[in-house]
Amino acid sequence: MHSPELIVHHIPVCPFSQRLEILLALKGLRDRVAFRVVDVTRPRDPALLRLARGSTALPIMRTPQGVLRESLVILRYLDELFPAPMIAAPDPYRRAVEAMLIAREGGFTAAGYRYVMNRDRARSSAFRDAMLAQYAWIEDFLAWQSPGGVFLSDRFGLAEAVFTPMFMRFWFLEYYEDFALPAQGFARVRRWREACLAHPAAQQVCREEIVKSYYDYAQGVGNGALPPGRGVSSFAFAPHWRERPWPPRDKYAPATDAMLGLIAP
Ligand SMILES: N[C@@H](CCC(=O)N[C@@H](CS)C(=O)NCC(=O)O)C(=O)O
Numbered sequence: 001m002h003s004p005e006l007i008v009h010h011i012p013v014c015p016f017s018q019r020l021e022i023l024l025a026l027k028g029l030r031d032r033v034a035f036r037v038v039d040v041t042r043p044r045d046p047a048l049l050r051l052a053r054g055s056t057a058l059p060i061m062r063t064p065q066g067v068l069r070e071s072l073v074i075l076r077y078l079d080e081l082f083p084a085p086m087i088a089a090p091d092p093y094r095r096a097v098e099a100m101l102i103a104r105e106g107g108f109t110a111a112g113y114r115y116v117m118n119r120d121r122a123r124s125s126a127f128r129d130a131m132l133a134q135y136a137w138i139e140d141f142l143a144w145q146s147p148g149g150v151f152l153s154d155r156f157g158l159a160e161a162v163f164t165p166m167f168m169r170f171w172f173l174e175y176y177e178d179f180a181l182p183a184q185g186f187a188r189v190r191r192w193r194e195a196c197l198a199h200p201a202a203q204q205v206c207r208e209e210i211v212k213s214y215y216d217y218a219q220g221v222g223n224g225a226l227p228p229g230r231g232v233s234s235f236a237f238a239p240h241w242r243e244r245p246w247p248p249r250d251k252y253a254p255a256t257d258a259m260l261g262l263i264a265p
Pocket residue numbers: 011013014015016040056057058059069070071072223
């Protein structure tokens with residue numbers, strides 16, 4: 001069954017839409033859904049806003065029956081619509097275990113984004129501790145549910161599709177905050193994270209694209225808005241991120257458009 005009616009509107013470097021791309025890649029069904037690119041640095045098309053009932057958050061997915069929002073909802077919809085193979089755990093109990101881990105994704109995501117967006121150097125260590133507390137929770141959960149394994153189950157599944165895009169975005173913490181998991185106490189979550197990052201179905205973005213695109217988040221400004229004194233967003237499509245220099249790692253000394261290789265069209 002070919003379904004050209006399934007259309008996702010997304011921001012290409014967005015972790016929430018990468019979840020959908022990973023799920024489709026795991027199923028070998030990437031071409032069943034058309035992805036339409038939205039430029040987050042430009043005013044949103046009113047027709048798209050109407051589709052999402054005024055919400056600017058992406059991704060949204062158009063289906064023959066109506067519009068769906070929220071990446072976790074769309075993930076489960078796609079998993080059930082194209083059930084061969086199911087990516088969620090097949091057994092109800094294991095699916096519930098998977099759901100316990102997925103229930104933590106919001107707090108995990110928020111801790112990383114708050115940390116990179118913090119502009120008060122004196123508070124950096126508090127944000128680091130909050131991030132480490134999130135990793136410590138996952139460490140404990142995996143040590144409980146899958147102590148000797150790599151993934152939560154015997155394969156890359158739904159929880160991995162949910163968390164891997166965040167592990168990738170958090171390359172911005174390594175770059176702008178020198179954040180690293182401590183050598184002691186995080187072996188299980190480190191094993192999980194490394195296997196997630198290396199999985200062939202999850203290679204839609206790379207570290208360089210993320211570090212360059214998210215520079216403005218490190219300036220405390222998200223979603224394509226402009227930091228003070230700047231004219232071009234780090235999320236701009238042109239010049240292409242590959243053609244721009246790596247941004248300065250010291251986020252407290254703001255760079256100019258020119259230093260970032262950003263030139264107004
Ligand atoms: N909870 C939502 C979050 C979606 C979200 O925040 N998307 C960001 C892009 S990464 C966005 O659309 N930002 C632009 C905006 O909200 O205006 C989901 O899981 O789909």
